[in-house]
Amino acid sequence: MTLHRITTTKRLLALLASACMVTAMGACSSNDNTQSQDKATQSSAVNPAGSVAIFTPADGITISQQTPLSKWEKIVPEIVSSLKQEGVKSSDITVKNSSNLAKQSQSVQDYVVNHINGSEHLSSKSGTTLVVAPVTDLSESDRQYGDYAKHDITWDADAADENAKDHAQSAQRLVSALRLAQNEGMKVVLVSNTLQGYAPDVYAPMVTAEQIGQLQAKELVSKLELGKASSNDPKQIEVLLPYDETDEHGSKEDTSFAQHVFRGIWQILGPYFKDGKAVSPSGTLTASTDESDWQSVAFESAKDEQIKSTLAERLGMDEDDAHPTRIDGIISCNDYVAKNVADELNKLGYTGSSADVNPSITISGIMDSITGKKDLEKKAVPDSPNASTDNDGDKKSDDEENMQWPIITGYGAYISSMPNIVNGKQWMTAMENRKTLAKDIARTCVRLNVAGKPSKLDFIVSATVAGKKTPTIHEDALAISAGNLKKTLIEPNYISLADAGL
Template identity: 70%
Template structure:
């Protein structure tokens, strides 16, 4: 009993001493409030363990030309890493792994997950706050890659296929799904980026623009610029759609054209009603009022070679053999910037003049340049109402001057749309040869993914992240990061591409 009393007495004295010290510090705070607050914070703040993040992405796709889009994995990954560090993830806790095929990627993910599970089970005191960021490698065609690395694909397979290549692909895909499911079972989180995996539900999905959305975006921009809602069937707009696809692979085997079909599906969901009402027509006749989304093949062409783009356009305009008279063309949906670049070249070779800026008199090339270089703001006005349908050039007018005047009208430069924001295409945006392009909101997506990883590794609560919504996936509701693609034209190029640092003034041709 004596020992117990002695111990209690000592503890009481210690408590009184601590209380006196705290009171003394409080008295000092009246003289230096900021200093005491910092001291108190230093003594009580604990560092939150933001855990580990492992990023698995495809290697950058190789295209047939040096014209490559801004949407490349080698651009996105460093921005995710930088954002993770900004959100207190230690550099030593961030791992990046790339793979050129689904087979190699699935093996890499499996190896990491198994090794991680074994290492954490051997060390009972180790922290297991780990999130895997996985962008599954899709089996894409050359024309698919013209849209950039991020465009979303649904990765599906037939495990019962008799084709040897298909069997290998299915085996790789199933191995990736099994590895990711094991990771989830062991407490790790999975953020799936861009592509979906048949039979797998991630903790969070970060989709990129789908093929259908690529088509919709360009069609909507064209409808707005040409003001098709105000167009009359007596004077319809003349529109062509150039849809690139791969008819066969290098071995001559038929390839999957789903992506191209979906791009046209998106285009036709917007343009279809205007063709049906006669407000839009196709000079080549490839699209009519009775066309449907299943008629994608009528506007599709093999874009493996640049000359194929140019010859296809000349043929569509009926100028492949006779260039003495121009065919009226108001708008061309090129689908991506690779095709748009060669469309511009061919129109120039065929003698079309002017630029997209001429379609809206309030916007001039000098005004565009001044706006981009910061000399003045660009104020856009509505596209003027369409003029009356021009007289035919069949000689009824009886005057050569009228025919020449009509040809001058027909040779007016059309609206050209694209996608991918190729650095090589930006000067065409500036000079008005290409009306618009688009790209993923890469920097914002990188920040979103980083914040999501930290939340998954710490509280696990995503409700406070305003960019996340719930979307159905594999018959389940999955938290999904939502960011729209950035549509870019001359009027917003400076704000959208140059100021955020996607490209420099020099790259824009300025």
């Protein structure tokens, strides 16, 4: 629905009529989960911190049922708590989540229309900010990265397909409602997903697919010391890129997220393959591979066995009489894949841990640090016995050398992955700096309500959104390994010692 700029009275009547029409067409927004914070105790006094309405997607559910720390149900209460600390009253905070874009767009439109209708003299009221994380349909493999990873919402206004047409109408309705809100003096903070052609007052980006790929590749390069490798003894590296070719109804899935993850990986790893310092045991990656060759390493990953069989095949160990294949590093892309990679390597007989590779810390040192016995000191340590000799001090055979545990990377900070991080089976994971982002969003809302712009906030930078320079919240993602697990996850109360398997 297009909301035209006409006189205020006529516009409100038209919008209210539209809202009634939407209600008459069915309970389109009745499934939205709406939480009012103590509406019955509202005070007639104007609070200078203003009011905030938060609109987010309902949490996605992955088939694996494994849960990353990046969930909407986690960050929303943290934003609410931070808003209260910034002086926003509970009665001035509204929280709504929606399962799809159609319901969310109607929910936002209804809120804006009702707010305008109840605020005839808006300039005399305290400010209002809308925090909106647009709902997007995610494939199963995309959901494995958590709820926050950025997806651009685009549409074709002239689409003939009914599903595409419905999507376009929902997206346009959301954009129109947000623009109306801005025209009436409200502010908009757009979180994570962008909307085609729309520039908010402030943008709060989460991690992008390219950043997920770059982060893991950089950690792998550092741990394997790829800069010191040579073409005479290159590092053996595999990339496992999960994707879905079709959805449950057989319709073709959007694979752009997987493509961008690979692009990020190859921006970092590509030069090492080109120089011969890295090779792929399976031959799926070569010196001539470029960023467009994502399908060479992509595979269907909805089921555990698909991941395990793909890894065994890549290593040439899918036959009973196969000889061990040396593998130095595996970029698993997300923690769901990483856990299955570790399980399969165990089954195939690989031994040791990531801590054995170019060691600067020991597993015992990690355990002591996490449990609070002493601070972790990073320094060169003697090579693990797993590196070149067996328990009797004799030189290992080639097969034994080839069975050394590789570096495994992932993303999502799954609770189920924490024991593998602690024991060194998975070298690293990562996640958005969720608690800090929640505080930043809350501070931004109050500053917008009070001053009209996000001035003097040290986490605000300028970035281009929909062709317009836009104030943007900036926080780096958290790269997590056993060495910093205590500082990054346990001390900030993201996880407990029990979650880490301690």
